[in-house]
Structures are given as structure tokens and as C-alpha cells.
């Protein structure tokens with residue numbers, strides 16, 4: 001019971017941390033108009049796994065440019081981010 005409560009609190013803390021992080025993404029990293037690709041380059045990135053990318057693992061914005069779009073109903077915040085430029089991007093093969 002206590003372990004479950006600790007685990008739940010840890011998850012709540014994690015969600016709060018991620019929400020705070022998403023809310024504090026610098027404006028100069030964000031494109032608010034729909035310029036660029038409509039999807040995220042992460043879908044084609046060989047590093048898109050939690051073990052290789054902190055954006056994939058914890059939504060830490062390691063990228064340099066993303067399109068910000070409204071995401072009504074998303075649990076972690078009012079916006080979703082479609083990554084456009086990232087220094088850690090590696091084209092997935094195949």
C-alpha cells in the first residue's frame with residue numbers, strides 16, 4: 001500500500017515536472033505558425049527512444065525548433081510540439 005502510494009506520488013511529481021518543463025519552453029524555440037513540416041522529424045529519427053533522447057524520455061526540449069500546436073485534451077498540457085530542427089537528429093535507416 002505504501003509502496004503504491006509512493007509510486008503514485010512519484011508519478012504525480014514526474015507529471016508535474018514535465019508539465020512545468022513544457023510550460024517553460026523558450027518562445028524563441030517555438031514556431032507558432034504552420035511553417036515547415038506538418039509532422040515531427042522525431043518520427044524519422046534513429047534516436048527516438050527513451051534511452052537515447054531526453055525529449056522521447058521526459059519531454060525535455062533538446063531540439064532547437066518546433067511548431068507548437070494546440071492539443072486539446074492532451075494530459076500533459078495545452079500544446080503539442082512538432083520538432084523541426086534538432087542537433088541530435090539522425091536519419092533512421094530503411
Ligand code: SF4
Nearest residue numbers: 042045048053086088
Ligand atoms: S529529432 Fe531530436 S528530439 Fe526528436 S527524437 Fe531525434 S534526438 Fe530526439
